[in-house]
Amino acid sequence: MRKHFITAMGFCLVVAMAACDSAGKKTEEVDARADSANMSDTAMATMPADTAMYNAASASISGTKADTVVTGMAKFTRKGNKTELQLTLEVPKKANSTVAVHFHEHGDCSDEGKGAHGHWNPTNEEHGKWGSGKYHSGDIGNIKLDKDGKATFTVETDRWTIGGPEKTNILNRGIIVHSGVDDYKSQPAGNSGSRIGCGVIQKM
Template sequence: MLCLKACFKNAFTAMIAMSAFAIVSCGNNETKTSEESSDTTATSNQSGSESVGNAEAVLSGTQPDTAVSGTARFTEGNGKVKMTLDLTIPKKANQSVAVHIHEHGDCGDMGKGAHGHWNPTKVNHGKWGSASFHRGDIGNVKLNGEGKGTLELETDLWSINGSDTTKNILNKAIIVHGGVDDFTTQPTGNAGSRIGCGVLKKG
């Protein structure tokens, strides 16, 4: 029990190396430790030396008249999270659509369950990388003639299940809008209705 307790505490406080050490030092108690601390970094990917975790949101449509599919995949390593977003929205071929991380991992009520943009640092909405932008302000994705589009983004402003709640992207929602983000209108970017959604889960 002492060992379990120590592991549990370490999971909250120690860096990745410390967590790994704690798990190793617990020997055959590893399984129980993982269960007890399933919402901490202790359960993050223990196999790779660089990657400490993955997350994914599978996107689907929220409106009956607009087919939306896609994935947002996140990998963490070297203090950064890299996102690869793949979208398919045939109805929006040759257009751009806005994509944000919204604060609640709930796609119910046609995406409204996700509430507003994820904005843990309480700043103004804007274009990613500009003077002021929400942590969830991914931006606009250009779709080709088949309605397919891809966006990659790498940042140290996100983490996967890290203890810093201003960075942890898990249990939030990716929302796809029917229009484009103007990067100016507060606090939404005036991006139009919510046509796609997916909850960010550990992958």
């Protein structure tokens, strides 16, 4: 009887050790999967932002103030190593006058356009006149409206890309129409008046 008891205890001990070993292996497998998942999460978190280049973008422009109707469309097309802007604008209240147009840092038209923050200026230059001396990459400048408050404007430049490097990427920038004239010298924005129109540049 004593011999059978010892044999039974030995068998139980072997089973217990096997169970512990199996549990340990399962724990290691779970930990390994968790580590793998954490590594994947870390890799995803550190992946660079999308730097893809696109051929076209646009921004639909609308008014930011209840008392001023503003409509417009900005279309961007990649042509070789340059990007072309074709802008149409209509501000009936400002017929036969001039308004200023600029790109701003953020594509956010909230709070009457103030959500767009300041001028887009990736080269850290002074505000000025487009194509003359120092100027912001977003310094489009003054647009003359006709007797119906309408205007068209076209410009082509290698300072913009549709996607790509942060220094030239116009995607998700704000395009702002100001109520006044840009004097091309006052810092940092040309004393251009309030923000009466706003749009967000998005890929097509």
